[in-house]
Amino acid sequence: MKKQWKFCLPQQRTFEHAALSGIVFRNDWVVIANGRMKISAGYAWDGCSPKYQLLGLWSIGTPDGVLREGEAWMYEPSLVHDVLCQFRIDLPVTKAQSLQIFDDMMAQRRWPLRRVYRWAVDKFGPQDWASEDRQQAA
Numbered sequence: 001m002k003k004q005w006k007f008c009l010p011q012q013r014t015f016e017h018a019a020l021s022g023i024v025f026r027n028d029w030v031v032i033a034n035g036r037m038k039i040s041a042g043y044a045w046d047g048c049s050p051k052y053q054l055l056g057l058w059s060i061g062t063p064d065g066v067l068r069e070g071e072a073w074m075y076e077p078s079l080v081h082d083v084l085c086q087f088r089i090d091l092p093v094t095k096a097q098s099l100q101i102f103d104d105m106m107a108q109r110r111w112p113l114r115r116v117y118r119w120a121v122d123k124f125g126p127q128d129w130a131s132e133d134r135q136q137a138a
Contacts, residue, residue, distance in 0.1 A: 005044035005045060005046055006045070006046045006047045007044065007045055007046070007047055007072075007075065007078075007079070008042065008043070008044040009039060009040070009041055009042060009043045009044070009079065010041060011041045012038055012039065012040055012041050013038070013039050013076070013079070014036055014037065014038045014039075015036065015037045015039075015076070015080055015105075016035055016036050016037075017035065017037070017101045017104065018035065019093075019097040019100050019101050020032055020035045020036065020037055020093075020101075021034075021035040023091075023092050023093060024092075025087070025090070025091050025092065027087065027090070028040070029043050029083070029087075030043075030083050030087065032091075037080065037083070039079065039080075039083055043079075043083070045078065045079060045082040045083075046082075047072065047074065047075070047078045048074050048078050048117070073109060073111060074106070074109075074111065074117075076105060076109075077102055077105035077106050077109065077111070080101060080102070080105060081098060081101070081102040081105075081121070084098040084101065084102075085098065085125065085126050088126055088128070088129050088130060089128070089130045090130065091130070093129070094129055095122075095125075095126075095127070095129040098129075099118060099121060099122055102117075102118065102121060103118045106118070
């Protein structure tokens with residue numbers, strides 16, 4: 001069965017964060033330079049995870065939040081964090097940097113479950129960040 005993504009970016013989005021300063025990275029989906037991340041239109045992701053389908057009728061799992069200004073409350077934070085996680089082996093970003101960006105984006109949106117989500121992503125999200133391995137080897 002083909003993976004069905006919850007969201008697909010309709011147009012390019014650009015984000016800025018101090019933790020991206022000094023990072024230069026480029027692939028088919030993302031460009032990071034000058035403290036900015038540009039994510040290409042067509043990038044697809046599953047929002048906050050995990051989620052499960054119950055009897056094909058209901059979705060249960062980590063909420064993305066209600067619609068705010070036409071998008072789920074966690075649309076952008078989950079998008080940026082998904083990109084950072086997906087490309088973490090090649091990206092010169094640490095787990096701590098990715099968590100800080102995710103946390104700051106949730107704080108900016110006043111996400112009420114911010115502390116719980118940050119803790120869960122820290123404990124249960126990807127642990128194998130290549131940039132941390134490179135730093136330890138140096």
